Amino acid sequence: MADYIEVKPPAWLSPYIEAFWLRKVSGSVSLFPQGVFDLLLHNEPLSYCGINSQNSSLRAGMSLLGQQLYAYHITSSQPQWVLAVRLKPFAFFQQSHIRAYDIKNGCESVNELFISSYNFEPLFTWLNALNDQVDNDEISRGIHLLAPWLQTQFCSSHFALSPTLRAQTNSILDTRGNILISDICQRFDTSKVTLRSHFMSHVGLLPKELCKVWRINHFLLHAANSNLNLTEASYNAGYFDQAHLNREFKSMFGQTPKAFLKSQVVSTPQIASLSIQNRFSGQYDPF
Secondary structure: OEOEEEEOOOHHHOOOEEEEEEEEEEEEEEEOOOOOEEEEEEOOOEEEEEOOOOOEEEOOEEEEEOOOOOOEEEEEEEEEEEEEEEEOOOOOOOOOOOOHHHHOOOEEEOHHHHHHHOOOHHHHHHHHOOOOOEOHHHHHHHHHHHHHHHHHHHOOOOOOOOHHHHHHHHHHHHOOOOOOHHHHHHHHOOOHHHHHHHHHHHOOOOHHHHHHHHHHHHHHHHHHHOOOOHHHHHHHOOOOOHHHHHHHHHHHHOOOHHHHHHHOOOHHHHHHHHHHHHHHOOOOOOO
16 A cells, blocks of 8 residues: 555557556655656646746646656645556657647646547546555556557557657667767667657657756666765766766756755655666566
8 A cells, every 4th residue: 555656557558658657646746857758637636837937737637747857846735646647758649739849848738639539537536536545456447447548549540659769769768868869870870950850759858858867867766776975876877977967967956966865755766766767677668
């Protein structure tokens, strides 16, 4: 029993979805970029605010969290459970009228795009009836209710994954963001202009931005799961020196790594480390 549960998708959804997660949101929850999209389902309104953006209100229903380059907060004035579908970076919705780069560093309500196309009422009824603590069987019920709609989105003639984009994304993941853009271009026989355009259209980030996100994620994993000091953790994550880490970290979090790690409540790094560890260790395969 817990107030955060994450489960892997069934095999037929694993090419597109990293995981489903269920979290109790009461007040403000601090989150940070992980190089993925999150589709949020919630019975009560939410608000989104990034460290470099204004607060935006999200009506009850379905919201789409875009790729992020900055730490952000999701807030609920009423305690509620939020069910999320975490999409892989190359598996953005292709039938929607929102482009991946349109919601970069933002979160938007997508009720008009999706709610009218499927009967979500049983899912929201289930979500509203959840107790204070839930288990894996409970989230499995929610996934079962959502699965038919997900099938219409990903298992249709309108949706096709790009093997090249997937391989290019994996080249960044495999190196934890420590790869030169020129090396990616050489490996896949493409120009920097074409690579940038392809990533912005489908991933919502530039290749170098995805490198930055996953390199910082790698640092946070070292910092949370080892006895290394910050200098050793930064070196192991591929940073040239502490100053290099501080520059990138402050641009994303608005504070130094030391200040950030000291300010975190116990559950926040544990939840984040679970996702990062699963991603980097191949638990979300096929990636």
